[in-house]
Amino acid sequence: MTRADDRQGRIDLEAADWLAAIECGTADRQAFEQWRSGDPAHALAFIRVSQIGRDLDFLREAGLSDKFAAPQAASDQTIASRRKLLALGAAGALAAGLGGLGWTFAAAAHEAETAVGERRRIVVAKGIALELNTDSRVKWRRQGGAYDVELLRGEVMLEREPGGDPCRLHCGQSQIELAAGGRVDARSSARGVDLSVLEGEASLKTPDAIAAVRVPPLRKAKVVAGEPPSLSAISRIEAGTVSAWQQGQLHFNGESLADAVAEYNRYLSRPIEIADPSIRQLRLGGRFSATDPADFCKALNAIYGVSAHFESDRIRLTRS
Template structure:
């Protein structure tokens, strides 16, 4: 029995070493595949470890609150012995994962997402944090002192403090290198991807021969497939509108009603519908709750004579 235990502990230790090398970006892929495929016990041990690592990462993320970036440090995982750590994972997960284990799983990617109307803040490392807006999804990996973050859906704010590791944001086919001390907002929209630099700076790379494009503070880049990025300055009011979602608000400054309703519907399980085409171009402004349109509808009624009728599956706007 002691021999069996010793053999398993050796395999568990090798699996932990491979996992650490992959996380750090120093693993030899071919050597790892040879080790994994040489014995089913190797694959079993590695899957168990990967599963437990994912669970610990989730616990780390979900325990974070709405805190400023300064001096943030992710909480340490529980102190577990290597043998204990490797035996927590379930055999059912191991059996299900054997056939499809590939390098993408071994690379230990982490994902997070939000539901409609939800926000979520995650500290990736000391000095690096992301915040997801409504109905958003991101994936990130860490290797070779670089955090690679990929926006898959919705909107994200990336914050990188001075002295932290390098950070790169992927949005579709574009890449944004986030400078130390920067705060960057990225969002998928109908026209493509909008990248706004609120603080610090960034460098944008898109497919094509344009090369790296520097983005200083208060600069916005709109990127559509097949075209060069459109650059524009951000006024303090516009920058406030970009970041308003972090306070659970929407800021409108001259947008028409059609655009304002489209923005609101990103946050509402019961959408607002414009039933009268004649009011679509009404221009409006103000600051409102992103998830509760009560004051917004009240302002439409009092200022513009637009009535809001609450129905079971929608809020219907008509000329009052």
């Protein structure tokens, strides 16, 4: 074995160790990022074992991966068996091509999140994709031939193409199973969860309902703890309002200024503040950039004579 082969083998083992630790939830993300960014070979090795790891998941789910591990504590056994499987796979793998460069830390860890004002699209598996809105967090896993996606914070758009694997979205204690060809938006808040089925159909299960509820396309379900889900129809215009954030926009259609500002502040590091209570109930409409409220403020001034004062830590709205 040449020195180059020995070095590559060591890097592959390190990458397998990192992936095993990430999937078990024991990895130090900062240390991982330092390792991965320290050498291009590290990043490529991690991409390679991540891809191999997806192909080996069925072995772990079937219990076959235990054959590679000596008896140890449960968490150590999981890491060791996963490491050996990945190392064996990495040894015979071809180097990752450009297509693999989209495989990220989040995909390997089965978890992803966004910062305020950020959007992120992730292909979970063939035929299943999700897009995270501002300040959101999700995690997912493959189990029994299906994918379970859990919304931990914020808002997510989940899409399942025809032919894609079964997919379930979990929001707290509620679960929505998305049919093939479906697209659903889920938004979590302190008041509960809003589910909007924009395409296809879904089946909704909640702890407070006797049976699963069928949710056809262009329907919105409001889920509040302690109450059965309430369904209402939405128009195609309203559906466009729900999904406008995917184009980096906010779409208002008769909302009060107070509600519009609350929606805007989900995306802004410098929040908008209504300094004059008399303007809180002004009604407005239109499409605006979600992360740049300049045009929004100009429209308020032109239509209602509301002035925006851009300060270092906030934007104050007052009547001129």
